[in-house]
Amino acid sequence: MRPTLPLTLLALSLAACTHAPQRSDGPAASVPTTQEVIDASTPADWRPLDPENTVYLQLPSGMVVMELAPAFAPEHVANIRTLVKGRYFDGLSVNRSQDNFVVQWGDPAGDELALRRPLGEAKASLPAEFSRDADGLSFRALPDPDGWAPEAGFVDGFAAARDPKAGKAWLAHCYGTIGAGRAMAPDSSNGSELYVVTGQSPRQLDLNITTVGRVVVGMERLSVLPRGTGPLGFYTEAAQRVPILAARMASEMPPEQRARLEVMRTDTATWDAYVESRRNRSDEWYVHPAGHVDVCNLSVPVRPATAERGAD
Structure with missing residues (x-):
């Protein structure tokens, strides 16, 4: 019998989320700190998580809240929704933790096709979704150059990059970015094997793999997992794997059982002020703004989430 999701979703440690870093630009007196921003x-500067794009991943250590990005990988996101609603991930495991790189979860049977869990109503094959048309995106470019793309910035809270000449945009591989594992063929991913970046941003993966979302809360439950001793950080023994107790879409949960979270919008003047607070730290500890x-x-x-609005 597969485990069910615990009802106490709010056992999330949100205190760390409430206080973001500080900001400064120019003289300390002229630039607010991040907390002041x-x-x-x-x-109006904040938005609730969309229950249709929010996944709760329950591990023995607690909850991981993930936000999917259908604007960048619509077919993969649709497949992940189907997998979650079909209880595909329940009882599977985290199978890989590679130092300074990624944590990966899915079916531990790996390449043993005969032993893999059936995908149910989900699709076994999807097209590669490495990038998308840049038109129609609310892309908020950063003022500083990016070594991996002509422009870098944010789209609806997701770290992204853009090539205006090529007319395409894609999610950037930053800490907390979630991608769909694939084999050699570019179109060999389907969302049943997922990874999250837990180390220094491996931007060389950009445009080489489908990125499907990001972790919003609970990265500490993934980044601290023991490193695998096998090749690429895979666990070599079944006892080393971390069981996935349950995975649920927030939309499947009654409103009172959902994690009440809100995310700062990345298309406002407040966001621009936040960016400047990070570019030039003005709090007392810093003596040199970057x-x-x-x-x-x-x-x-x-x-x-604020009491006036709630999470949904």
Whole structure:
């Protein structure tokens, strides 16, 4: 019998989410700190998580909340929704933890096709979704150059990159980015094998693999897992694997059982102020403002939902 999802979703450690880093640009007196930016924000500067794009992954250590990105990988996201609703991930495991790279989960049977869990109503084959048309995206470019793309910035809270001449955009491989594992063929992923970046941003993976979302809360439950001793950090013994107790879409849960979270919008003047607070730290500890920020050094603030609006 497969395990069910615990009802106490709010056992999330949100205190760390409430306080984002500080900001500074130019003289310390002229640039607010990050906390000052957050304190001055209004409800309109925040958005709730969409239950249709939010996945709760229950591990023995607690909950991981993930936000899917259908704007960048619509077919993979649709397949992941189907897999989650079909209880595909329940009882599977985290099978890989490679130091300074990724944590990966899915069916431990791996390449043994005869032993793999059936996908149910999900599709076994999908096209590669490495990038998308840049038109129609609310792309908020950062002011600083990016070594991996002509432009880097954010789209609806997701770290992204863009090539205006080629007319395409894609999600950037930053800490917390979730991707769909694949074999040699570019179209060999289907969302049944997922990984999350837990180390230094491996931007060389950009445009080489389908990225499907990001971890919003609970990265500490993945990044601290013991490193695998096998090739590429795979666990060599079944006892080393971390069981997935359950995976659920937030939309499957009653509203009162959903994690009440909201994320700072990345298309507002408040977000621009937040970016500047990270480019030039003005809090007392800093003696030298950097005047630069990398897309993977910007964590989008997350906090408990305000009482007026709630999470949904």
